[in-house]
Amino acid sequence: MPTLLENLQLFTHTVLLALGALLPIVDPLAGAPIFREMTQGADATERAVAAKAVALDSFLLLLASTFVGAYVLDFFGLSIPIVQVAGGVVVCAMGWTLLNKPDEAPEAARATVADTVRAPMPNLRRRAFYPLTMPLTVGPGSISVAITLGANPAPDVRSLLVTAAGHVAGMLLVAISVFLCYRYADAIVRRLGETGSIVVARLSAFILLCIGVQIGWNGVRALVGAAFPGAVSS
DSSP states (O other), X not given: OOOHHHHHHHHHHHHHHHHHHHHXXXXXXXHHHHHHHHTTTOOHHHHHXXXXXXXXXXXXXXXXXXXXXXXXXXXHTOOHHHXXXXXXXXXXXXXXXXXXXXXXXXXXXXXXXXXXXXXXXXXHHHHIIIIIIIIXXXXXXXXXXXXXXXXSOOSSHHHHHHHHHHHHXXXXXXXXXXXXXXXXXXXXXXXXXXXXXXXXXXXXXXXXXXXXXXXXXXXXXXXXXXXXXXXXXX
């Protein structure tokens, strides 16, 4: 039976593994300028509510992917490569749209965006899950990683509970980082300045596009490798 120290080491290892695997993909700091742009016209209170909703939705989505994702895919007969291909297309589409968005919209378009986001408030809450949480914050890459984290259960019940607690703690820290970066997106963008914000937004959009291509390619390579063993080198 594992000792208390061994359980603590397992817990710490699991937390760090979840953080190390998910945080670079979620990347809330890079997502902050995009979050700010997509909630343009909302005041500080509304943006704080949206940031809290996105963080909560991200936490729940990551947890669900970790603990039941593999079973759901098996139930529908879907493989992770299929999810990667479909999700990669969605992420590429969003990245391409943001990459080609004008730096400053005309006043009429700006007013339309503000009206769409700001009134009524429930509309912003509805957008908190799609597209702000998925796929902007927690996309197919994060979901695939979360499913992978939960795909190797511990051999005994005690280790399983410790591992589950570590996953919960790690994903909670990821969600907290999402909330802080999105809640203070204005301050982050202000620190960057107008030019810096445009550069970061464009760079983030390009990275998002590249992530979409990489996710899609991973899925295609896995599918081709399964159909034609040896056709795609590792």
